[in-house]
Amino acid sequence: MSAPLFRTEGLFFRYEGGRGDALADVNITIKEGARTVIMGANGAGKSTFFYHLNGVLRPSKGAVFFRGEKIPHRGKALRKLRSEVAVMLQDPNDQLFAPKVSDDIAFGPKNLGLDAQTVGERVRDALNITGIESLEGRSVMQLSFGQKKRVVLAGALAMHPKVLIMDEPTAGLDPQMSKELIELADELHHLGTTVIFSTHDVDLSYSWADEVHVLRGGRNVYSGSSERFYDDTSEVYLSGLVEPAMYDINVSISELAGCPVEPFPKTLPQLVAKAVPSEGPGTVHILPVEGPVDREMFSSLMSGPGMSATGVYGTKARKSAEASKLPIDYFFGADEGCIIEALHGKDTLICCDRSLTDLLISKIGSMSRFGTEVPYSLH
Amino acid sequence: MDKVSYRYGNSNYNAIDSVDFTASHGRRTVILGENGCGKSTLIYQLNGVYRPVSGTVFYGDMPISYDKEFLTELRSDVSVVLQNPDDQIFSSTVEEDVAFGPLNLGLSREEVGERVGRSLERVGMSGFAEVPVQRLSYGQKKRVSLAGALASNPKILVLDEPTAGLDPQMSREVMEIANSLIREGVSVVVSTHDVNLIYNWVEDLYVMRKGHMVFSGGADEFFSDRPSVYLSGLEQPSIFGINHNMETLRGMIPASYPKTMSQMVSRLFPSGSSAGRIFIYQTEGERIDQDAIEEAVGKKGMPIAVYGPSARRSVTRSKLRVDFYFNGIECCIREAMVNHDSLIIVDRGLKGIVTEAVEELRAYGTRISIRELVF
Numbered sequence: 001m002s003a004p005l006f007r008t009e010g011l012f013f014r015y016e017g018g019r020g021d022a023l024a025d026v027n028i029t030i031k032e033g034a035r036t037v038i039m040g041a042n043g044a045g046k047s048t049f050f051y052h053l054n055g056v057l058r059p060s061k062g063a064v065f066f067r068g069e070k071i072p073h074r075g076k077a078l079r080k081l082r083s084e085v086a087v088m089l090q091d092p093n094d095q096l097f098a099p100k101v102s103d104d105i106a107f108g109p110k111n112l113g114l115d116a117q118t119v120g121e122r123v124r125d126a127l128n129i130t131g132i133e134s135l136e137g138r139s140v141m142q143l144s145f146g147q148k149k150r151v152v153l154a155g156a157l158a159m160h161p162k163v164l165i166m167d168e169p170t171a172g173l174d175p176q177m178s179k180e181l182i183e184l185a186d187e188l189h190h191l192g193t194t195v196i197f198s199t200h201d202v203d204l205s206y207s208w209a210d211e212v213h214v215l216r217g218g219r220n221v222y223s224g225s226s227e228r229f230y231d232d233t234s235e236v237y238l239s240g241l242v243e244p245a246m247y248d249i250n251v252s253i254s255e256l257a258g259c260p261v262e263p264f265p266k267t268l269p270q271l272v273a274k275a276v277p278s279e280g281p282g283t284v285h286i287l288p289v290e291g292p293v294d295r296e297m298f299s300s301l302m303s304g305p306g307m308s309a310t311g312v313y314g315t316k317a318r319k320s321a322e323a324s325k326l327p328i329d330y331f332f333g334a335d336e337g338c339i340i341e342a343l344h345g346k347d348t349l350i351c352c353d354r355s356l357t358d359l360l361i362s363k364i365g366s367m368s369r370f371g372t373e374v375p376y377s378l379h
Numbered sequence: 380m381d382k383v384s385y386r387y388g389n390s391n392y393n394a395i396d397s398v399d400f401t402a403s404h405g406r407r408t409v410i411l412g413e414n415g416c417g418k419s420t421l422i423y424q425l426n427g428v429y430r431p432v433s434g435t436v437f438y439g440d441m442p443i444s445y446d447k448e449f450l451t452e453l454r455s456d457v458s459v460v461l462q463n464p465d466d467q468i469f470s471s472t473v474e475e476d477v478a479f480g481p482l483n484l485g486l487s488r489e490e491v492g493e494r495v496g497r498s499l500e501r502v503g504m505s506g507f508a509e510v511p512v513q514r515l516s517y518g519q520k521k522r523v524s525l526a527g528a529l530a531s532n533p534k535i536l537v538l539d540e541p542t543a544g545l546d547p548q549m550s551r552e553v554m555e556i557a558n559s560l561i562r563e564g565v566s567v568v569v570s571t572h573d574v575n576l577i578y579n580w581v582e583d584l585y586v587m588r589k590g591h592m593v594f595s596g597g598a599d600e601f602f603s604d605r606p607s608v609y610l611s612g613l614e615q616p617s618i619f620g621i622n623h624n625m626e627t628l629r630g631m632i633p634a635s636y637p638k639t640m641s642q643m644v645s646r647l648f649p650s651g652s653s654a655g656r657i658f659i660y661q662t663e664g665e666r667i668d669q670d671a672i673e674e675a676v677g678k679k680g681m682p683i684a685v686y687g688p689s690a691r692r693s694v695t696r697s698k699l700r701v702d703f704y705f706n707g708i709e710c711c712i713r714e715a716m717v718n719h720d721s722l723i724i725v726d727r728g729l730k731g732i733v734t735e736a737v738e739e740l741r742a743y744g745t746r747i748s749i750r751e752l753v754f
Contacts, residue, residue, distance in 0.1 A: 041546040041548070042516060042517060042518050042544075042545075042546050043516055144414065144415055145414065146414060171544065172414075172543065172544075173414070174413035174414050174572040174612050174613070175413075175572060175573075175574065175612070175613055175614040176413065176609075176612045176613070176614065177413075177414075177612070179614070200546040200547060201547075202547060203575075203617070233702070233703075237548075237704050237705070240546045240547070240548050240549075241546070241547055241548070242547040242548060242551065242705060242706065245575070245617045245618070245640070246617070248640055249621065249640055249643070249644065252640060252641070252644045252713055252716075253644055253647065253648070255717050256644060256647075256648040256650065256716065256717065257647075257648055268617070268620055268621065268624070271621060272621065272624045272625055272628065275625055275647065276625050276628040276629055278628060333614075340624055343624070343628060344624075344627060344628065
């Protein structure tokens with residue numbers, strides 16, 4: 001968990017003809033497996049920083065290490081790095097080259113020298129996990145911004161990267177699509193790909209990150225937990241950011257109610273539970289899914305008394321629920337949605353990818369730190 | 380707008396279909412919807428750039444006639460700020476670009492210069508008049524295109540995704556500018572998918588889905604209907620969600636829906652008559668003497684907040700230490716709720732925004748006293 005994945009040492013970078021340093025004395029350690037977010041206003045140096053992690057830019061001074069090794073800038077070593085560290089740029093138009101969707105996704109794996117059959121499998125899997133099978137044969141030109149973003153993500157995932165870096169992944173996406181993307185990031189991260197992204201969306205970052213690194217004018221002004229950063233109001237202001245809504249509300253409520261600000265709620269159910277402890281929370285029923293959903297089991301659980309809503313969690317579960325036309329209330333955000341229902345004393349049923357059940361259970365378990373033990377039952 | 384449909388040349392379906400929409404005088408109107416739902420297409424009907432394939436667009440009581448004379452008048456009254464500033468900025472320097480609109484209106488050089496100066500100041504770009512446009516960042520270009528719209532002194536200002544691509548501080552500034560325009564009698568229409576941005580701002584809400592207008596009315600009515608919100612590709616604003624859940628858990632009715640954090644917190648923990656006071660100082664951008672203020676209040680080291688572009692200029696000029704650069708009104712209210720005095724420096728004429736916010740809070744169980752400082 002705490003082994004350094006990337007480490008920069010006195011990193012400086014100046015663009016050719018640039019008037020100042022785009023990055024100046026940046027010392028950042030990104031830990032393996034930590035959900036990491038790079039924050040900062042427009043022009044703070046977030047993208048420039050990312051270009052150093054996959055060897056696109058070479059430091060003017062200082063060094064960048066990946067798993068203890070200095071990042072290469074040429075030859076076989078660079079190709080290996082790029083196959084392990086995938087970057088998704090903010091504007092998908094900068095990254096899509098092939099005229100057809102499937103060709104674009106196949107580009108990376110082909111370059112790895114994989115045989116045609118493996119390439120085909122990887123493309124199919126990538127289309128599947130990003131939910132864009134129907135776009136396979138389409139021309140890239142005809143796609144919307146959000147669809148293009150997914151194609152780029154599929155292309156990155158087809159490389160089976162160890163690290164996925166996303167630059168402003170939700171910029172330009174509408175709220176539901178953002179939610180989908182972050183849920184997917186959650187899933188990938190849980191299954192072993194370290195996900196790192198940059199954003200100036202403070203609410204998104206607050207709910208997701210274990211650790212944030214804040215850049216301002218090319219300098220790294222903070223590394224650590226979100227809540228400690230937001231405690232320093234003048235630094236938040238200077239960095240062009242604002243306090244996340246959850247942070248702000250928790251501080252205000254805690255002050256007025258005279259209770260400690262800690263623990264800091266990061267999600268809506270956590271905040272609600274902390275402010276108004278639930279008396280008789282409902283049960284979250286978890287139905288692990290691998291392949292088609294067990295319809296009989298689903299119906300019998302559904303008919304239970306007090307059952308109020310259903311949800312899906314994970315890409316595969318979502319697919320099979322869609323395929324078998326199950327009545328689902330929460331296609332996205334089922335984790336929070338169903339925990340909220342539980343706080344209101346209602347039972348819910350979540351069809352969950354088998355590989356993600358422990359992630360879902362840990363999210364439910366996190367509620368006990370906020371004063372409400374939400375019971376669950378694994379079927 | 381009465382049953383307006385529009386279809387792009389090469390398309391076989393209507394981008395907007397039989398849409399009814401009204402932007403009323405002096406109101407804060409929002410068109411909400413996910414990407415591709417037809418928001419921008421609708422906006423282009425408002426300034427006559429697109430002509431409906433069926434239905435009628437009215438300006439006042441007059442159907443738009445699409446002749447040169449009518450359109451010239453329409454576009455001098457209705458300014459549209461596009462989502463992407465690169466679609467709107469054509470001239471080589473900032474000053475030329477902002478001057479373009481007023482020059483087209485046939486105003487004198489002097490009048491144009493005055494308007495350009497005022498508009499640039501309003502968007503915080505005063506020092507940039509001579510700067511070549513291509514040297515600007517995305518956020519700066521967005522401000523310039525807004526300044527260009529303001530320079531025409533529009534009666535109606537239409538902002539298409541005004542905060543897309545801006546960082547959070549800049550987004551709040553844009554909404555502050557919109558607020559001050561409303562107070563000057565300008566009608567503002569905002570199109571967006573950012574539910575949190577507009578929740579405490581909107582008066583008349585319109586929601587579009589796949590080219591259809593699926594809702595018009597109050598924001599709370601819409602957000603209470605979760606399936607509709609979901610089908611429209613949107614989500615509930617955080618304040619709405621928090622209030623809704625906490626109040627039902629406490630066995631209370633979620634209405635009247637608080638719109639700001641301070642209203643919500645006050646509803647949960649009404650603090651009655653608050654011991655903290657808010658001092659207001661109105662400015663036109665002149666230097667402020669902090670000692671004089673502190674002497675008048677009889678207190679040193681109060682937190683200081685700013686609201687509005689002139690106020691920001693004042694504090695920069697006078698090198699004042701400011702605690703709350705953004706969201707100033709909310710911050711002062713929260714200070715008062717925990718019994719702290721604070722000072723807010725506002726643009727002359729914007730005092731009403733502060734007093735209204737404090738007035739609205741009474742409905743949620745908190746009373747705060749306001750004193751204006753006059754020298």
